[in-house]
Amino acid sequence: GENVEQHPSTLSVQEGDSAVIKCTYSDSASNYFPWYKQELGKGPQLIIDIRSNVGEKKDQRIAVTLNKTAKHFSLHITETQPEDSAVYFCAAGITGFQKLVFGTGTRLLVSP
Amino acid sequence: EADIYQTPRYLVIGTGKKITLECSQTMGHDKMYWYQQDPGMELHLIHYSYGVNSTEKGDLSSESTVSRIRTEHFPLTLESARPSHTSQYLCASTQGSNQPQHFGDGTRLSIL
Numbered sequence: 001g002e003n004v005e006q007h008p009s010t011l012s013v014q015e016g017d018s019a020v021i022k023c024t025y026s027d028s029a030s031n032y033f034p035w036y037k038q039e040l041g042k043g044p045q046l047i048i049d050i051r052s053n054v055g056e057k058k059d060q061r062i063a064v065t066l067n068k069t070a071k072h073f074s075l076h077i078t079e080t081q082p083e084d085s086a087v088y089f090c091a092a093g094i095t096g097f098q099k100l101v102f103g104t105g106t107r108l109l110v111s112p
Numbered sequence: 113e114a115d116i117y118q119t120p121r122y123l124v125i126g127t128g129k130k131i132t133l134e135c136s137q138t139m140g141h142d143k144m145y146w147y148q149q150d151p152g153m154e155l156h157l158i159h160y161s162y163g164v165n166s167t168e169k170g171d172l173s174s175e176s177t178v179s180r181i182r183t184e185h186f187p188l189t190l191e192s193a194r195p196s197h198t199s200q201y202l203c204a205s206t207q208g209s210n211q212p213q214h215f216g217d218g219t220r221l222s223i224l
Contacts, residue, residue: 001171032210043118043202043215044155051210087152095209098143098162104154 002027004092006103014111019080021106023090024072032093033073034100035064039086047088048075080110115139118203118216125193126224133188133219135203144186145213147202148172155202161186193223 003026013019023033031052036044050057050064050073057064061080066073077084087107091100116137125131137144142163147155147170157170161180175197176190186205190197200220204213 034212036215038152041217043204043217045215046212049212089155093209098206098209099145099157099160100213102155105152107152 002030002092002094002101004090004101004103006090006106008106009104010107010109012109012111013080015080015082017080017110019077019084019108019110021075021088021090021108022072023074023092023103024070025092025101026071027092027094028068028071029094030071030092031095032100033064033066034091034093035062035075036089036091037086038089038105044089077108080108082110082112084108085110116203116205116214116216118201118219120219121217122220122222124222124224127192127194129193131190131193131221133201133203133221135186135188135216136184137186137205137214138184139205139207139214140183141205141207141214142183143206143208144180145204145206146170146176146178146186146188147204148174149200149202149218151200159188193221195223197221198223 034049038044063076090103093100146159156172158174159178202218203216206213
């Protein structure tokens with residue numbers, strides 16, 4: 001079955017710096033890759049997703065890149081702010097299987 | 113904003129009690145999921161449903177059971193709670209494959 005690895009497990013940056021979180025997946029049939037942000041005491045919230053027919057997607061300060069050949073995808077956050085501090089999860093899904101496989105999470109801390 | 117609700121948000125209860133965690137969504141989604149998550153850690157799929165009268169066990173073995181009698185409602189039951197059941201339980205729903213899962217804010221369960 002699918003396996004998703006996520007790195008790093010923790011990431012500390014200064015406000016205004018960029019943050020990059022990387023995930024690799026094992027099943028070449030995976031074609032949907034969402035990213036979730038989970039704040040303390042809340043459920044994960046979708047922040048951006050990408051499908052396998054595109055290589056990059058941006059939404060303001062957040063971008064995701066996908067390399068299907070290497071089977072990895074990354075989340076990029078620019079101009080980080082303290083409110084970006086949270087746990088971030090990547091996931092991979094396959095059309096028709098209705099399930100997502102999640103990475104192990106990255107705890108991002110943005111210091112003022 | 114997704115409309116998926118979980119109750120109770122917190123529950124502290126003694127060993128041996130029967131517990132039902134409620135999950136409801138108003139989006140008409142056919143597919144619903146239950147995840148178990150220790151705080152800030154990875155999500156483990158324990159149950160899912162593709163529609164009314166459909167339930168399946170997830171990747172992580174769980175002593176809990178679920179039912180899906182109505183589209184909008186997907187309760188999880190523990191017949192006899194034990195301290196090992198202490199965790200956070202997250203419910204999610206989706207419109208279909210290649211679509212994001214929307215999460216509730218979870219139930220934090222503590223068994224004494």
